[in-house]
Structure formats: C-alpha cells, structure tokens
Amino acid sequence: MALITYSCKEVKENKIITTQPTAKTSKELVKASYEDLEGNPIELSQYKGKRVLLNYWATWCRPCIEEMPDMEKAQLVLEQENYIFLFASDQSIKKITDFKNKRGFNLKYIKYNGMYAEQAISALPVTLIYNEVGEQVHRFDGGLKWDSPEMIEKLRQVK
Template identity: 30%
Template sequence: MHREKAATASPDASAVFYASTLSDMNGKPAALAQWRGKPLVVNFWATWCDPCVEEMPELSALQAQLQPRNIQILGIGVDTAANIAAFADKYHIAYPVYVAGMEGSELSRRMGNRAGGLPFTVLIGADGAVKRTWLGRLKMDDLRRELDSL
C-alpha cells in the first residue's frame, strides 16, 4: 500500500472540502460544512473498486467504536447515485455516504490524491487541518494509531 503524507494536500484542501455540497444517497444536497469542528475520516471510494469494497465493512465497524469519541467517518462515492445507494443498502454502511460522481476525483486530488487512485482516505482534525492521507486499502491498526494521536 502506498502512503502519502498530508503535505501532499493543497493548502486550501479543507477549505475546498468544507465549501462542497454533495448529495446524500437520497439525492438531498448536504453541505459538508456541517462536519466542521469534528475529527473526520473521509474515504473516497467506488463500487467497482475491490479494495474499497473490502475496507468498507471494517470502516463501518470502526464507526461504531468511534461514536463515543465524536469522530466521524464519511464516504465520498466516486460513482453513480444508483450504484452507491444499492451498495450502501446491501452492505449496511454505518456512516454517511455522499454521491460525488466524477467530481469526487477532483475533490480527492485537491485533498492530496495526486495519483487519482481509489480508495483514498483523508484524516482531518477537529481544527480542520489535513493530518494524514492514505492511497490504497487502509490498514485499520495504522488508522487507529493516527486517530489516537488526535
């Protein structure tokens, strides 16, 4: 798995993220600014991406563990609304999932994903700063260590 440092994120990465409005799985627009002030694990994924699909049950389980710590996982689907809704329903994703379509690729690039690959995960601190990015399938122990350091 290739790991990128947070330094690869553009200086305005979190500003771009918080300024974005994406639709939820029901097609309702949602401002990502609603998550400001909370530590976030933002996971860019697609239904056709095998490593993305493999890590999602682990992320769902992790969300339940993170709830008392006020840390939120968000899924940003780089896919069609229909594919994302069917997938989330089938696999019972336990965290908010937004539909970004191909615009999600550009957002992930602004967040530090120079290669444009998936999955791509961004750890944002409560202060809004990008703390770390990962390209490729997450190692949950690695993510937990980073979360413990927040």
C-alpha cells in the same frame, strides 16, 4: 449584403436584451461538493467541530470494499470520540444506494459531485482525515487495516 446587415442587427439587439437570473437559476448553477443519498447538499464545513474521516471509494473498487468492514469496526470504536465517517463516491446516488442495500454496511455514504483529480486522486481508495477545525491532517492512499490498534491510536491522536 442585406443578410449580413440583418444578422448583425439581430446580434446587436440580443446584446441589448438582458435578464437577471432568478433565484432558481442561480441555485442550479452552484452545486454542493457532496450530497446525501436523498440529494440534500453537504459541505465538509458542516462538520467543523468534529474529526472527519472522508473515504473516497467506488462500487467497482475491490480494495475499497475489502476495507469497509474494518472501517465499520473503527467507526464503532471511535463514535464516542467526536468522529464522523463519510464515504464519498462520484457514482450516481442510485448506484451508491443499491450498493448500500446489497452490502448492508452501516456507513454514511455520500455522493461526491467533483472530479477526483480536484483532490489529486488517481487511484482508489483514498482516505482523508480532518481535525476539528477542518484542516486536513492525514491522507492515506490504498486499502488499510483500519481497525488495527495502531490505526485506531493514530486516529485518536488527531488534534
């Protein structure tokens, strides 16, 4: 009986003790949706005013890797048309960096800190296109021929 009374007293005392979270603790709790390969936080809202092609991929995904050369060409064609191409993987920054160094594609790789299910992604690759005000205007599931004249024209027409 004494043990129960003593245990309840401890819980009651713990409820009285409160601490305010420090700035560091609060910052750790809020994680950015994305990170660059140096670990700096990125949010898509940072690219407002630009058209964004956001490709979700993985180092183990063959269709993802097969479409990268075409995406690199499309990026070159569209670089003067207010486009930013981002390549987001939920794998570790180390794995993404190793892939980048090994493959040598000139692409902007970022780490996705969420879960693919949050984006309704069940298979890779998935590419989302955002207009200059940040609205998602297209979604493409699966690997595509990104440097085809038809695709380039479709991307140019994004408003």
